[in-house]
Amino acid sequence: MIETVEVIINKKKHTYNKGITLEEIAQDYQDNFKYPIVLAKIENRLKELSSTVEEPCEIEFLDLTSPAGNNTHINGLVYVMVYAVKKLYGNSANIIVEHSLDKGIYIETTFKLTEDKVKDIKEKMKQIIAENKPIIKSNVDRMEAKKYFEKVGDTSKAGVMKYSTNNFVTLYRLGNLYNYFYNLMPTSTGQVKDFDLTYIKGNGLVLRFPTVFIQDKIKKYEHHEKLFNAFKEYRDWGKRLNITTSVDLNRVVSHGKSSDMIKIDATVQDHRILTVAKEISEKKDNLKIVLIAGPSSSGKTTTSKKLCMYLQMFGIRPNVLSMDDYFVERDENPKKPDGSYDFECLEAVDLKLFDKQIEQLLKGEEVLLPSFNFTFGKKEYNRTMKLYDDDILVIEGIHALDNKILTKIPREKKYKIYVSPLTEVNVDNHNRISTTDNRLLRRIIRDNRTRGHSVEATLADWQNVRNGEELYIFPYQDESDVIINTASAYEIGVLKTYVEPLLYSVEIDSPYYEEAKRLLDFLRVFLPIPSDAIPEDAIIREFIGGGYFDVS
16 A cells, blocks of 8 residues: 655645655646746755655745755756866866856856857757756765765865765766765756856856846846956965865865964955055045945954054044934834835935035035934934044945945045955865855854844844845945955854854754755865964954954
8 A cells, every 4th residue: 555645835735655756746836936946845944856755744845036946056057067068078177166246156167268168068058958867866985975086086076075074975966977065956957947158258157047136037247347356366366375165275274274374364454455545545635535335244344444544554534434324213214015124225324414414524614423323213413523634534334335325526536445255265166155155154153242143033134134235235336446355265264163053053943944054064164263363453353253343
């Protein structure tokens, strides 16, 4: 007699044979989705579609319009590209997944690339996807996996196996090719149909796909030269130090050289900010306003304060203003469709007052400035400011780069700075660490340390934060005169020592358990780095504490 199991899907009960795969069940619901189903969620746990149903449960299917499904879609595309490249150019050919770029991922090849080759890779990927080849999951002995990757010449993957503490690791097979991904994967190539490729220059291309922020289409590629160059500068520096992956970083740590690396990194970071201060000083006769913006947990506070110190070194007296002090009164604040206050939209700022007071300051008038009382939701006026000949205004805020502010002040009087940790140290050649994840780790640590927030509280708020960044920060990064990269080559190892214990506090029945687990999964391949050698004025101190500029 065949045993059956009862499941709930879309609030309706259904009966299936016990042991049926999620992929088989998903076929009954694919018509309800615009994109292929790639994952399922059972009792808050993410499951690959190869998983079987053995007990009664509630199932939710996910496509690429969900954050988890989008990650799986991207992983599948990367694997298909690796496979396509090897089929076209031989087993020694490979790709190196670098970083995000304009709602896509910048990738470099290990062989000479041309625009025609990009077209060939795209067509080969389409063919592999159309063939709907299975992607088979298997658990293998870690040392056997290490030997395999050494044999095929993938030293970065072999290195990951070396530093893993697990006896067994999960590999995925596509055709005769095995690969390692720390994120969940689709069960076949036919589930990752939506993509495009754009050739950039040299050996670089961008893999593009729909995202959770642009679900209805693949965004037309728009090159961001400043951001691209900022990433390249950090990547080139990492190559000079021979630190581009977790394997490289672990090698430095295991040889007891982390302190030297931290000192070198601190010198490089200070030089970045000092160079910006020098450029501002050279324009001081005409330049009167410095505007600083960047996404959450990018290190804006420390960067601003260090910049002010360096400006004083050049004989310029900085006067600091925060746009947060110019919020409209709480009862005038715009609301979101759900009735909650929208503190991140531009309309939440009293632009009329802000623009007026900045104009008055530039005219040399003494101005009574507001400080926003967040407890009572209103502005309080308790300080004055007046600018003198050698003074400059330094203004920080999420809308600081938006052209809709300070419209009456000529552009040449404004210097705009975009701040972000442009992470370039990845797990290996195919598994990247996103700038977003780096910032999230920073925020979890700081929220817990300074506000007593749980990991779940930070994760619950993170999507709202990300939505605001997509609307009000990222579209204006090209307006900047300079991009300051606040990432440190060593920081994932340091963040691990602080954030890993916190992530373990998320219980298995929490809706945020899978996100905590995902973060833990990539942190496991990094060796911990103690913070003792980190200078007190380092940007990372803004999050782990113990710094000159610590506001807690």
